[in-house]
Amino acid sequence: MRRLPDRAFQAVALAVLCLALAALAALILDVWRDGASRLSWDFLTGFPSRRAESAGIWHALTGSVFVILVTAALAVPIGVGAAIYLEEYGTRSLLARLIEINITNLAAVPSIIYGLLGLGLFVRALGMGRSVLAGASTLALLVLPVIILTTREALRAVPRSIREGSYALGATKWQTIWHQVLPVALPGILTGTILALSRAIGETAPLITIGALTFVAFVPDGLWSPFTVLPIQIFNWVSRPQPAFQVNAAAAILVLLALLLTMNAAAVWLRDRYQKKLV
Amino acid sequence: MIKVRAERLNFYYGATRALQDISVAVQPNVVTAFIGPSGCGKSTFLRTLNRMNDIVPGTRVEGRVLIDDADIYAPGVDVVALRRRVGMVFQKSNPFPKSIFENVAYGLRINNMAGSRSELAGRVEESLRQAALWGEVKDRLHESALAISGGQQQRLCIARALAVRPEILLMDEPASALDPIATQRIEELIYDLKQAYTIVIVTHNMQQAARVSDYTAFFWLGRLVEYDRTDKIFTNPAEQLTEDYVTGRFG
Numbered sequence: 001m002r003r004l005p006d007r008a009f010q011a012v013a014l015a016v017l018c019l020a021l022a023a024l025a026a027l028i029l030d031v032w033r034d035g036a037s038r039l040s041w042d043f044l045t046g047f048p049s050r051r052a053e054s055a056g057i058w059h060a061l062t063g064s065v066f067v068i069l070v071t072a073a074l075a076v077p078i079g080v081g082a083a084i085y086l087e088e089y090g091t092r093s094l095l096a097r098l099i100e101i102n103i104t105n106l107a108a109v110p111s112i113i114y115g116l117l118g119l120g121l122f123v124r125a126l127g128m129g130r131s132v133l134a135g136a137s138t139l140a141l142l143v144l145p146v147i148i149l150t151t152r153e154a155l156r157a158v159p160r161s162i163r164e165g166s167y168a169l170g171a172t173k174w175q176t177i178w179h180q181v182l183p184v185a186l187p188g189i190l191t192g193t194i195l196a197l198s199r200a201i202g203e204t205a206p207l208i209t210i211g212a213l214t215f216v217a218f219v220p221d222g223l224w225s226p227f228t229v230l231p232i233q234i235f236n237w238v239s240r241p242q243p244a245f246q247v248n249a250a251a252a253i254l255v256l257l258a259l260l261l262t263m264n265a266a267a268v269w270l271r272d273r274y275q276k277k278l279v
Numbered sequence: 280m281i282k283v284r285a286e287r288l289n290f291y292y293g294a295t296r297a298l299q300d301i302s303v304a305v306q307p308n309v310v311t312a313f314i315g316p317s318g319c320g321k322s323t324f325l326r327t328l329n330r331m332n333d334i335v336p337g338t339r340v341e342g343r344v345l346i347d348d349a350d351i352y353a354p355g356v357d358v359v360a361l362r363r364r365v366g367m368v369f370q371k372s373n374p375f376p377k378s379i380f381e382n383v384a385y386g387l388r389i390n391n392m393a394g395s396r397s398e399l400a401g402r403v404e405e406s407l408r409q410a411a412l413w414g415e416v417k418d419r420l421h422e423s424a425l426a427i428s429g430g431q432q433q434r435l436c437i438a439r440a441l442a443v444r445p446e447i448l449l450m451d452e453p454a455s456a457l458d459p460i461a462t463q464r465i466e467e468l469i470y471d472l473k474q475a476y477t478i479v480i481v482t483h484n485m486q487q488a489a490r491v492s493d494y495t496a497f498f499w500l501g502r503l504v505e506y507d508r509t510d511k512i513f514t515n516p517a518e519q520l521t522e523d524y525v526t527g528r529f530g
């Protein structure tokens with residue numbers, strides 16, 4: 001009798017999983033039918049054009065990659081550093097707990113709010129304009145809470161016996177964190193970070209808010225360069241009346257999906273690689 | 280002359296008192312064994328001697344522990360330097376998830392004792408030899424320490440602690456997972472080491488306590504019942520409780 005609820009739960013879980021996967025498959029299939037014909041080397045390396053057949057996504061693709069790299073460069077050191085501070089050095093004071101609750105809440109704030117903050121802070125107050133730096137800073141704020149939370153999670157999972165082993169040899173706290181704790185936590189930190197960044201690469205709202213939706217027909221050439229990203233290019237094409245642009249949008253979605261899947265695969269690969277190295 | 284002296288030491292995990300009024304004086308260059316039934320506080324006491332309990336949240340110490348006549352719980356004491364002098368082998372072996380070589384080299388590196396590459400390799404080999412592990416791992420020094428057997432991991436942790444040459448070595452059941460041959464090697468090692476070190480060993484094995492130690496402390500329910508020369512404890516203890524325990528008539 002005990003086995004029955006167990007079996008039932010398994011069946012329900014499997015059904016739900018299949019449903020989710022089926023929905024995803026249907027979505028991808030639909031986009032694939034619409035856009036696959038448009039995928040070509042010319043499409044990837046082409047620039048925007050008024051004629052749908054000759055328009056490409058090179059500017060948006062490089063924009064996305066560039067923005068996400070700058071986002072990572074900003075958010076990873078700050079996020080990991082903050083998590084180390086909170087987890088290893090922070091006291092269990094009321095203030096620390098307040099900060100903790102706030103970070104959890106920040107992770108749930110709608111992304112457009114970050115866009116408004118980015119517009120006010122980076123674009124206007126700090127005078128960055130509608131630049132790559134402003135966009136990346138905004139996205140860095142957006143992913144920071146997630147990076148902090150997953151890093152803390154990973155640090156907390158490191159067994160105390162490892163820290164004790166290090167302390168017992170006369171290691172300082174920082175030596176213990178740097179040489180023993182961080183390497184063990186690294187797979188978890190990497191996975192969380194890549195997943196957070198892959199969320200950022202699909203974000204549209206905050207970047208539209210800070211004004212990245214200007215017509216950009218060139219590859220960004222520096223932190224102060226104007227830019228556009230794939231989701232915005234897709235948004236742009238979808239809102240055009242001509243059906244040929246819809247096909248372009250579908251093809252660009254496929255490229256974005258491929259980029260996302262590659263990042264997630266990289267997360268899995270990195271985690272496995274480090275876990276193998278440790279065991 | 281006294282190396283380690285505890286004075287009226289009380290220890291609390293939260294509200295529960297795990298050690299009650301422990302006073303004991305450990306002499307240098309002898310082996311002192313802590314014996315007693317499971318849960319009586321042997322590990323807890325051992326871990327107060329290098330302040331390892333500091334990092335267990337919610338714990339509290341009362342009383343004093345003097346090493347070379349200096350209170351290690353006094354304000355301003357450098358805990359890192361203290362732990363460098365007071366090495367520890369834990370009850371549960373805890374090798375770092377790194378290579379065998381790196382496990383031993385780590386302590387040397389962080390204490391600036393690594394020297395040149397060949398000096399480092401020499402120290403690592405010497406430590407592994409002392410811990411009776413060298414022969415089994417010399418061809419796989421750069422493989423993961425988690426891939427060796429439990430008993431080998433235990434000896435690796437001993438080697439790791441020896442490498443930095445502490446003055447005092449605290450060993451919490453260092454031979455609990457070892458076969459008779461490795462156990463004998465470790466006991467010989469302890470005998471050799473006591474020329475230069477002060478050694479405290481926790482053991483559940485009465486024969487082992489009788490063989491390796493000069494002094495024995497018998498703990499019971501967080502108290503120190505009796506502390507005396509090992510031969511006295513095992514042949515003519517002052518307390519009935521001690522006699523019952525060492526003769527196995529306990530409970």
Ligand SMILES: Nc1ncnc2c1ncn2[C@@H]1O[C@H](COP(=O)(O)OP(=O)(O)OP(=O)(O)O)[C@@H](O)[C@H]1O
Nearest residue numbers: 292297315316317318319320321322323324335370
């Ligand atoms: N981290 C902890 N938190 C709360 N109580 C603890 C903790 N560690 C140990 N204790 C308690 O303190 C008492 C002494 O434990 P300790 O580990 O020192 O015993 P021990 O003599 O080493 O036993 P064993 O021979 O089984 O290793 C026990 O009652 C135990 O339950």
Ligand SMILES: [Mg+2]
Nearest residue numbers: 321322323370
């Ligand atoms: Mg114990």
